[in-house]
Amino acid sequence: MDNSRMENLSLQDQGGPHGQNAPPQPAAGGLPPVPQLPPQMFTTAAQLLDLTDKKLMIILRDGRKLIGVLRSWDQFANLVLQDTIERIFAANLYADVHRGIYIVRGENVLMLGEIDLDKDDYVPEPYQEAPIETVHATQRKEQENRKNKDKAKREKLLTMGFEPEHSGEVIF
Amino acid sequence: MLFFSFFKTLVDHEVTVELKNDISIRGTLKSVDQFLNIKLDNINVVEEMKYPHLSSVKNVFIRGSVVRYVHLPSGAVDTALLEDATRREATQASARAKQG
Numbered sequence: 001m002d003n004s005r006m007e008n009l010s011l012q013d014q015g016g017p018h019g020q021n022a023p024p025q026p027a028a029g030g031l032p033p034v035p036q037l038p039p040q041m042f043t044t045a046a047q048l049l050d051l052t053d054k055k056l057m058i059i060l061r062d063g064r065k066l067i068g069v070l071r072s073w074d075q076f077a078n079l080v081l082q083d084t085i086e087r088i089f090a091a092n093l094y095a096d097v098h099r100g101i102y103i104v105r106g107e108n109v110l111m112l113g114e115i116d117l118d119k120d121d122y123v124p125e126p127y128q129e130a131p132i133e134t135v136h137a138t139q140r141k142e143q144e145n146r147k148n149k150d151k152a153k154r155e156k157l158l159t160m161g162f163e164p165e166h167s168g169e170v171i172f
Numbered sequence: 173m174l175f176f177s178f179f180k181t182l183v184d185h186e187v188t189v190e191l192k193n194d195i196s197i198r199g200t201l202k203s204v205d206q207f208l209n210i211k212l213d214n215i216n217v218v219e220e221m222k223y224p225h226l227s228s229v230k231n232v233f234i235r236g237s238v239v240r241y242v243h244l245p246s247g248a249v250d251t252a253l254l255e256d257a258t259r260r261e262a263t264q265a266s267a268r269a270k271q272g
Contacts, residue, residue, distance in 0.1 A: 041203060042176075042180060042203060042204060042205050042206075043205050043206070044205045044206075044207065044209055046203065046205075047203050047205060047209060047211045047233050048233065051233065057225060057226070057228070057229050059225070061238070065225045077209070077233075077235060087225060089224060089225060094224070106235075107237075109235050110191070110193070110234075110235060110238045111191070111232050111233060111234040111235060111238070112232065112233050113215070113226065113229035113230070113231060113232035113233070114229065114230055114231050114232075115228050115229055115230075116228055116229065116230040119227065119228040119230075120228060121228065122227055122228045123224050123225075123227065123228075124220070124221060124224050124227050126221070127224045
């Protein structure tokens with residue numbers, strides 16, 4: 001990736017894409033012009049730039065929760081994560097599995113959030129850390145239940161002529 | 173690009189983003205891009221106990237494709253202006269289509 005272009009996307013940079021200042025756009029209907037932020041603030045790159053090298057919680061489209069340090073990314077939100085752990089939640093239990101380095105294709109990312117280091121690894125009260133085998137077993141049971149429920153719901157909706165929401169796309 | 177511009181005017185307002193997986197996240201809109209990816213600051217998850225993995229998260233980047241709704245502060249939306257802009261964009265689009 002062209003590193004110098006990345007540097008140019010700093011949020012503090014007030015200049016336009018080619019160095020000149022972005023003029024304020026006059027609002028329609030003769031209203032006073034609304035102050036405009038520099039356009040390069042509104043790119044995927046700018047949104048990810050200040051998350052670089054931070055410890056993040058990444059949630060994937062299949063429901064996986066990864067915790068790792070964001071080391072690189074591009075405009076599609078393809079990500080490189082370092083020292084990644086996967087945190088598996090099931091019922092009121094959770095377990096961490098060490099995974100290492102991850103390259104995530106952007107389309108699989110649901111959201112990513114910066115972890116507040118003051119509240120690092122804080123998991124609220126009813127949830128308890130448990131051995132991975134226990135969590136896996138609980139998780140399998142939960143998935144089985146959900147699958148059955150989803151199937152029943154889908155069949156019912158189809159009989160009424162509805163196409164189920166996000167069909168074909170697995171989302172948790 | 174109309175909705176992109178519209179969301180840009182909502183920066184620094186409190187919004188609630190409802191995702192397709194039913195999580196609702198309330199926070200200050202910090203940034204939006206051409207794909208309507210959304211960045212929220214100081215987030216608060218509605219029904220936090222159901223989503224324990226978000227308790228230690230302070231700001232999120234949400235991929236535009238997983239958003240179902242964005243709940244907006246009604247005071248920050250000028251519907252008349254939006255209607256005008258939509259009509260203008262529609263006329264421009266049809267004019268362009270006629271030209272070639």
